[in-house]
Amino acid sequence: MTLYSNKRSRPQIVVIGGGTGLPVILKAFRRQNADITAVVTVADDGGSSGIIRDYINVVPPGDIRNVLVALSNLPEIYQKIFQYRFNSKDQFFSGHAIGNLIIAALSEMNGDGIFNAVQELSKMMKIDGHIYPVANEPLILHAVFKDGTELAGEAEITAADKTIDHVWVSSAENKQPRAVPEVIDAIMHADQIVLGPGSLFTSILPNLMISNVGQALCQTNAEVVYICNIMTQKGETEHFTDADHVQVLHQHLQKNFIDTVLVNTEPVPRNYLDHQKYDEYLYQVKHDFNGLRSQGCRVISDNFLELRDHGAFHNGSQVVDELMRLTSRPLSWIENEFN
Template identity: 55%
Template sequence: MKSPLESMPKVVVIGGGTGLPVILDKLKNEPVDITAVVTVADDGGSSGKLRECAGAVPPGDIRNVLVALSQLPKAQLDIFQHRFGASDGFLAGHPLGNLIITAISEKYGGISEAVATLSTLMHIKGHVFPASNDTLTLSASFTDGTRVSGESEITHANKLIKNLHLSVKNSDKIPMANSNVIDAILNADQIVLGPGSVFTSILPNLMIPNLKAAVLKSRAKVVYICNIMTQKGETDGLTDAEHVKILNDYLGAQVIDVVLVNQTEVPDMYIDKKKWDEISQPVEHDAKGLELQNCDCILDNFLKLENSGAFHDGEKVTQKLMHILGQEGK
């Protein structure tokens, strides 16, 4: 007889950045077996500093996912998320959780061991896996013929991306996902991509050869949560259909089965473009373009306005994911 966990639908969520935890925080309350696969190509902020000075696999995105799936009291999670102030010397800008993840990685021999240890200590609902045990470097070639290395450099180049390249930092090895990631994808009932940057949060995972192969082989329904806003220097002017096409092109097949698209107008006067300087304009809907990508589109109100920004409403997105799974109301 299967255990209650084994009988639950298996949902694998792949991505990084700030959008992923918004969905996971709500999805953990549903009767599903969650696996979060998190990018390890970040090289900005605290993660970038730890990556350089300690040779660490970037911990920032992993930290936020652990917190989103944790069942610890908020007070304990707030301590884990505490960020040292600008006057704190070499600690300035580092969240305590990033330092803890880096320390446990060093003590136990790698990022996967650190995540497994913290998953137990933080009472995680589901499973969290780094996309790779190696620190990955993302490089981009632009339409003007230039090329840069590093996720943060790509974001701030403010140029049209022609193609991406993924490599293991300081190595000729081919990037590889570990077996836990592959098994989760192959056994999934639903694979969720995003929300998050197409080029710097989602694709750094899908470009890992064996992870890509697993997605192509999986029988799971693949759902893409389209960004609400375009991103400067990355997706300026791209429609929802063009976002889907980029993902399908890198996967080498029309893999996206369903795309969730926000249809609620974003009030321009509400958005603080200085505070959220990476965003550009609302993503435009292209129904005919999505038909050409051979995917279903769910148009709905997924918008949550808060803190002078436009975000996904995790509760509403989760309801649609559950509906797609056929678990709504169960």
């Protein structure tokens, strides 16, 4: 790893993921002096995204919509309109977010996939940075469970409530998917790459299992930082420690490629969580710092917890403050950490 030497005034940071955790980090990054590129999964097949994907064969727009809003500099009213979801009583539009329909329409208008549509929308929504769908076509997530059975489709995999062994992705034509060149270029020229927070098997790994993305992550000179989840997740990471999360990532790419892990050490108060509302939550992730260090990872542990609405989330501002400190520390400081 060639470590960041503070030559650029705006560090180039690539954040890779999907789901609800990615926008939290991106929104906090928007207030920092950094050149941000968000790389977003295209393997979602649930909810409004899944319905749109099935009807017009477009990349699922939900995660992309949330990222666009997180990085948008438009007035709040326009962001709210973009996020508005039609009432369930509106049979024709039931459950669809306006932003999902706009993304799907632009993709169809362009006729050349989701990538150019998102670049046009980025200009319209005054994005300071870059938003790249990881691929220009919808991808299918596959999982092999510990009992040897297999399933395809993110929603089906999550609903199976079985322990996952490993995952991979394919295109609709069952070809090996490739990331768009802009994604690979961003990874190779980044100062820092951030993975997470987000579902390990269904938000983070679908991006990494695209062969040229995984290869780029193993070859980049950037510091690769993993933000470990606060809670274990039903059907994905039950009883996992923080070291178990990292081990799964390393096993999938067959290399110890993660340099630094951010770990929350603040306890979640008993009886605070609403397990009906957040039914994927199980237990707080346990710590295994020796296990992390044995995989070559530097560990940064702190209170990164934000409690709201009876759920446990990462405090985006505190996480991003730490990430920015990592980019600005002198090379000698980081070298001393490893020696």
